[in-house]
Amino acid sequence: MLNEQSSTIFVCSDSVGETADAVVRATLSQFDAEKVNVKRWSHIKSEDEIRNIMEEAARIGCFVVYTLVLPELREMIRQEAIRLKVFAVDIMGPVMEAFVHTFHFAPKETPGLLHQLDTTYFKRVEAIEYTVKCDDGQAQADWQKADIMLLGVSRTSKTPLSIFLAHKGYKVANYPIVPEVNPPQAMFELGNCIFIGLTMSPESLVRIRAERLKAMGLPPTAAYASLKRVTEELEFAQAIYRKLGCIVLDVTERAIEETAGTIVERISESRFMYEINT
């Protein structure tokens, strides 16, 4: 049974529902809505299913966000929304309309095409596998295949940033900078990748490392989290970044998505435009 005390949003899709879910999540961040439940209805195939879902929505007083590419299902949900006085928001419809109107293409009307097993898909899977393998300085023999080499001292978010970029199809290797240890010669022989050096304000890094020590049950007073040691590490890193010609990015108080956005922009700057599906 649905909990009728809390606010609920239905996400409906004739595919997985990831896209509508992403928009709902972005919207929720704009409200102080601590107890909003999101119920996802995936792979909707029939008008009957839609009727049942919309009646349930009306009953519990929720609204519906949907991505349906089959015109008959879209029409059904629109009609039911009016009949039952339930708000129903079409996420892809308006963009599809803009597309048809601006470029005069006809849509395919096949659910699930976003997740089809095509070249782009396999390229992304390969990039993720590569990136996991080349995390934290591992698998040096494969570095030559990297699109991006990410460098940074401990706790500058190398791993999640690498993974986020891998989801966009980039093969990312990352390497942890440790004071007094120069990167291996192989690092200086990479020709085809972009070098990104991560930096952070020493104060922030001290805070993050102290938290880390606490989480590990260690005293936060260890040298690892001291301002002196952190400052030295960051200076040592800067020297390596200069040697490698890294693009240096300050990640202080920046979310992974923000930094990844900047990196993708830098990569595409030379081309100015990046193409979807490359």
Next chain:
Amino acid sequence: MLNEQSSTIFVCSDSVGETADAVVRATLSQFDAEKVNVKRWSHIKSEDEIRNIMEEAARIGCFVVYTLVLPELREMIRQEAIRLKVFAVDIMGPVMEAFVHTFHFAPKETPGLLHQLDTTYFKRVEAIEYTVKCDDGQAQADWQKADIMLLGVSRTSKTPLSIFLAHKGYKVANYPIVPEVNPPQAMFELGNCIFIGLTMSPESLVRIRAERLKAMGLPPTAAYASLKRVTEELEFAQAIYRKLGCIVLDVTERAIEETAGTIVERISESRFMYEINT
């Protein structure tokens, strides 16, 4: 300079633009649009910026998809769209309206809240770090902390699936099943995680492994890609799944997003509803 020969879509945001980009990507999959360029304009702050972007859009004949949470910027883009006859699609606005109308909350109108460094954010980062560390049977000492243990023979998409689930905040360990090798005792002592066993049609797996061998420059006739060996491996895996009480999922011809969706559904079934931000 923009290439005026090809179709272009502008993605505009007062934050990163990930959400609008996701909707555009989903929409593009519905068209045979090989050469559509997507240009992203992030961190838009002023009405002047919007005027310039919209004039550029009118000049090259493209349309605009936007997520703007500041009302004055939303109003500006609406007006400019009418003035310049450019299609402009508001992605979050209609969902925000439905939210306000249905639940009577007021939005915060602060850009970038989706990417703020809050508890959810750090939980996700931790999950990704955990999952990378526990890939491919590694870091057994940490298995006790797993939310999900994924098992499968070679090439059943364990790594990308684990990473995709980690992005949703789940700590995932994955373990490669190798014939005649029983998982370590530690596997049978895990109490708090969900066991997922991946399987696939032997024919598909043979095809995928043969491709893999080809990509590695090896003859596709190796036992690794033979129907006999693959069938044996899958049967051995099934026996282990039974011992562990795994939920068994057939991933033949299924995209990672599809399988991940099924897993999340299974996890939330006991609760029926899952909460955003948990």
